[in-house]
Amino acid sequence: MKLRSLICSILACSLAFAAGQGNRGSVSAADIPHFQEHGTATQLIVDGKPFLMLSGELLNNSATSREYMKPIWPKLVEGKLNSVIAGVSWAQVEPAEGKFDFKIVDGVIQDARSYGLRLILIWFASWKNGYSSYPPDWLKKDFERFPRTRITGGKNIELLSTLSDANRDADAHAFAALMRHIKEIDGQQHTVIMIQVENEVGVLGDSRDRSPAADKAFAGPVPRELMEYLQKNKETLVPEFRKVWDAAGAKTSGNWEEVFGQGAGTDEIFMAWNYARYVGRVAEAGKAEYPIPMYVNAWLYGFGRPNQPGRTPSGGPLPHVMDVWRAGAPRIDMLSPDLYNDFVPFSALYARNGNPLFNPEGQAGAEGAARALFAFGGHDAIGYSPFAVDRSAGSDPNLAGAYTLLSQLAPLILEHQGNGTMSAVLLRPNDPPQKIKVGNHNLEVSYQGPRGAPPAQAGQQAAASSAPSAAAIFIATGPDEYIVAGSGVSVKFSPATPGPEIDGLGTVEEGTFLDGTWLPGRRLAGDDTAQGQGFSLRDRGIQRVTLYRYR
Ligand code: DGJ
Numbered sequence: 001m002k003l004r005s006l007i008c009s010i011l012a013c014s015l016a017f018a019a020g021q022g023n024r025g026s027v028s029a030a031d032i033p034h035f036q037e038h039g040t041a042t043q044l045i046v047d048g049k050p051f052l053m054l055s056g057e058l059l060n061n062s063a064t065s066r067e068y069m070k071p072i073w074p075k076l077v078e079g080k081l082n083s084v085i086a087g088v089s090w091a092q093v094e095p096a097e098g099k100f101d102f103k104i105v106d107g108v109i110q111d112a113r114s115y116g117l118r119l120i121l122i123w124f125a126s127w128k129n130g131y132s133s134y135p136p137d138w139l140k141k142d143f144e145r146f147p148r149t150r151i152t153g154g155k156n157i158e159l160l161s162t163l164s165d166a167n168r169d170a171d172a173h174a175f176a177a178l179m180r181h182i183k184e185i186d187g188q189q190h191t192v193i194m195i196q197v198e199n200e201v202g203v204l205g206d207s208r209d210r211s212p213a214a215d216k217a218f219a220g221p222v223p224r225e226l227m228e229y230l231q232k233n234k235e236t237l238v239p240e241f242r243k244v245w246d247a248a249g250a251k252t253s254g255n256w257e258e259v260f261g262q263g264a265g266t267d268e269i270f271m272a273w274n275y276a277r278y279v280g281r282v283a284e285a286g287k288a289e290y291p292i293p294m295y296v297n298a299w300l301y302g303f304g305r306p307n308q309p310g311r312t313p314s315g316g317p318l319p320h321v322m323d324v325w326r327a328g329a330p331r332i333d334m335l336s337p338d339l340y341n342d343f344v345p346f347s348a349l350y351a352r353n354g355n356p357l358f359n360p361e362g363q364a365g366a367e368g369a370a371r372a373l374f375a376f377g378g379h380d381a382i383g384y385s386p387f388a389v390d391r392s393a394g395s396d397p398n399l400a401g402a403y404t405l406l407s408q409l410a411p412l413i414l415e416h417q418g419n420g421t422m423s424a425v426l427l428r429p430n431d432p433p434q435k436i437k438v439g440n441h442n443l444e445v446s447y448q449g450p451r452g453a454p455p456a457q458a459g460q461q462a463a464a465s466s467a468p469s470a471a472a473i474f475i476a477t478g479p480d481e482y483i484v485a486g487s488g489v490s491v492k493f494s495p496a497t498p499g500p501e502i503d504g505l506g507t508v509e510e511g512t513f514l515d516g517t518w519l520p521g522r523r524l525a526g527d528d529t530a531q532g533q534g535f536s537l538r539d540r541g542i543q544r545v546t547l548y549r550y551r
Contacts, residue, residue, distance in 0.1 A: 033193040033292045035333055035356070039418025041380035042356040044293060046118065046193050050414040053193075053382060054372075054403040055120065056389025057085035057361050060128070064089055066107035072390045073115045079393030080403035083118035083193065085360055085385055090125040091136040094174045102181045109182075113191045120360075120385075122196040123178065125282070126171045129299065130204040130313040132160045139170060146170065150214070151206035159203065162274035162315075163213040171278075172285035183290035194292060196360060197283050200299035200338065201275050202313020207267035209274070218270055222259045226273055227252055229327035236353055240320040244269075264309045269324055271315025276328025283331045295334035296325070297360050303342035319349035336360050338387075343371050344426055347379050357381040364392040366468035369402035369540070370426055373486050376406060377424025377473030380417040398468075401540050405485055408513040409542065412475055412483060421476045427489065429467045437496050439476025441503060441547060444492040448538055472537060480506070480547040483518075490536035493547055505532050506546035518544060 036045045043050040056076065062068055063086035076084055086108055094100055105121075112119045124134040132140070132148075139146050140158075147164045148156040160167045175197070186192050203209055208218065230237065230245065231252055237245070248261040260266040283294045298317045301307040307318065317325045317335040325335055337350050338361035351357040357379040362368060364386035375381035386392065386399065393399075406413070416422040423438045427447040434445050447470050470488025477483050484491070493503040508529055510521040524543070529535060537543055 031190065032187075032290075033190055035293050037418075038414075039420075041418030042354065042382065043414065043417065044193065044356075044382045046190055051082075051118075051193070052376065052406065052410045052413060053083045053118075053120070053358070053385070054081055054406055055083040055085055055360075055383050055385035056081050056364070056393055056399075057122075057385050057387045058087065058390050059388050060087050060124070061089070062390050063087055063108045064092055064104060066104060066111065069108065069111060072393075073111055073117070075394030076117060076389060077115050078400070079389065079396055080400045080407065081117065081389065081393060082403075082407065083120060083383070084112065084389065085120040085122060085196065086112075087122045087124045088178065090123070090134050090171070090174055093178060094136050095138075097136075097138050097170075098173075100174070100177050100181070102178070105178070105181065106185060109186055109191050113189060117191075118193045119191050120194045120196060121182075121192055122199055123175055123282075123286075125175065125198055126160045126167060126278070127201045128199040130159060130200065130202050132158055135160065135171075147211060147213070149203055149209045150211040151203070152210060154210075156211075157205060161209055161211050161214065162271070162278045163209060163211060163217060168278045168281055172282045175282050176285040176289050179286040179289040187290065192292065195286065195294045196336075197279055197286070197294050197296055197332065200297055200313060200316060201279065202299065202316035203271055203310060204313055205310060207264035207309040207314045208271050214274075217274070218256055218267075220255060221253060222256055223273070226324065226327050227259075230323070233323065237323050238320060238349075238352060241323050244320075264314075268307075268309035268314045268318075269321060271309075272317070272321040272324040273315075273328050275315045276317075276325045276332075280329025280331055283329065287331050293333045294331065295336050295358065295360075296329070296332055297336045297338050300337055300339070300342075300346060303345050319346070319352075322352070322355065334358060334382075338362070339371075343374070347375060347381075351379040351381075358383045358385075360385050361387040363387075364389065364396050364399050366398040368396075369398040370469040370471035370486075370488075372399070372402050372406065373471040373473050374424045374426035374469075376413055377422055377475075377485075378426070379424075380422075398540075405540060405542060409473070409475075409483070409485055411516040412477070412513070413473070416475050422473065424471060424473045424486075425489070426469050426471045428469055433492075436474070438474045438482070440479050440495065440497045441476075441482075442494045442496045443474060444494075445472065446490050446492075447488065448490045448536055449488050477544075478546075480549075482545050482547075483542060484535075484537055484545060485542040486537055487540035488538060490534055493535065495549055500549040500551040502550050503547045504550055505529055505535055506548045508535065508543060508545045510541055510543055512542060520544070 031048050147161045149159040149161045251259050296317050301312045336358045339359045368386045372384035423436050425434045425445045472486030472489045475483045508524040
């Protein structure tokens with residue numbers, strides 16, 4: 001994956017360069033938005049510099065009207081976002097076959113730019129939450145040419161079949177036109193920095209498409225490209241997928257049920273392959289015009305509960321079929337979870353095998369603020385993005401506070417991503433203290449909650465379960481020095497290297513970063529550090545702490 005991303009970014013730049021020659025919208029190879037490795041992390045490079053996306057996603061259709069968006073832009077700025085995810089409707093931009101109208105897209109790009117915001121555009125096309133509500137009417141009416149998915153009982157549903165070249169090519173054609181247009185109007189300014197291709201794809205109401213074309217493909221051999229990918233990457237396949245393949249005998253050829261066994265799980269693998277192939281081709285057509293990073297997002301099942309293909313979209317980029325997506329859609333740069341629940345375990349499942357973590361839909365408010373800190377510090381995330389920011393931004397001091405803090409810290413976070421000197425915790429009120437090692441010291445981090453909140457006690461479970469999580473980022477800026485940012489935590493330090501075995505608190509100071517320079521505020525000791533016995537960060541902020549050792 002790492003190598004692939006690197007090759008992709010190099011390819012992205014050279015393609016962009018080649019594609020830009022002699023065009024009005026000519027694009028400089030150096031600054032087209034792209035992904036780049038940084039240690040073990042992947043970063044999004046915008047205008048030649050790494051960029052942390054402090055984002056939010058608009059409601060699905062807000063950006064289909066420039067007028068509607070007018071009062072929303074200032075709220076996004078007030079909410080301290082530096083970027084926003086906005087939808088583009090296929091039906092709106094291709095009202096008649098082959099006739100494109102990008103007036104709205106132009107307006108949205110222009111307005112975002114005038115507010116200093118970057119854009120991530122969602123290509124709402126063949127599928128949105130499984131179904132096909134965004135394709136244009138001319139396509140939807142032509143049901144013979146553009147076939148639907150069939151589910152058990154012989155019923156067709158309003159969900160375009162992945163097994164149709166006509167569906168795929170119509171989508172790819174429109175997407176290529178969109179990307180060509182974006183390059184023309186934005187190839188120099190890079191207001192648009194990334195694209196989400198489709199939204200939460202997968203079959204609903206059944207575990208797979210049962211149209212004649214799908215039945216035929218399902219009875220046929222597993223495609224050679226998938227078999228070769230699995231064999232080549234056998235040792236690094238995600239363990240839950242490897243287990244399924246091994247359980248059916250790790251065969252290197254055969255039909256889908258021979259290779260993966262019988263049942264809904266195999267149907268899901270089959271659909272994952274077909275969605276990946278289709279979406280991958282759409283992305284490829286877009287990248288041939290303007291190759292900025294592209295990702296897909298997933299509608300998830302409940303953690304710890306068995307996934308039930310068909311109840312959540314079957315075939316989407318879920319963690320256990322990540323490898324199938326990578327094999328089928330190599331031009332997709334990132335698989336991203338829409339994460340409303342079970343943030344910690346799902347973040348870990350997506351931050352595997354070099355997949356950068358980005359949560360394009362999630363929570364806002366105090367919980368979102370804590371999650372954003374954890375994602376950037378704990379998993380080298382490239383972005384965080386609560387859903388429906390047009391409603392919340394401007395009246396969400398918690399998220400705005402976290403984004404203010406993260407934008408101050410961004411240079412330091414970006415420097416430390418991928419080099420093992422940064423970590424983070426996310427704690428629920430009743431969680432036990434969490435132990436992590438950062439730099440030369442061990443940290444035991446406990447939940448404290450906001451200042452003034454009583455500590456959670458037995459019998460207060462209900463109150464505790466609705467209280468927001470606490471989170472903090474720890475960055476080792478020297479052998480015995482840390483920058484700690486977040487809120488609601490206390491920390492016990494102890495040495496992790498040979499020598500005197502007790503850590504004492506040296507300098508503890510509040511402060512802010514201005515353009516990467518630390519500006520100290522209050523210096524803390526006495527009551528604020530429990531007479532030197534304890535470090536805590538109750539209110540949201542940043543502290544610098546140095547340690548000394550004694551025995
Ligand atoms: C998930 C979808 O991806 C979004 O577009 C949005 O409709 C939300 N669900 C609504 O909660």
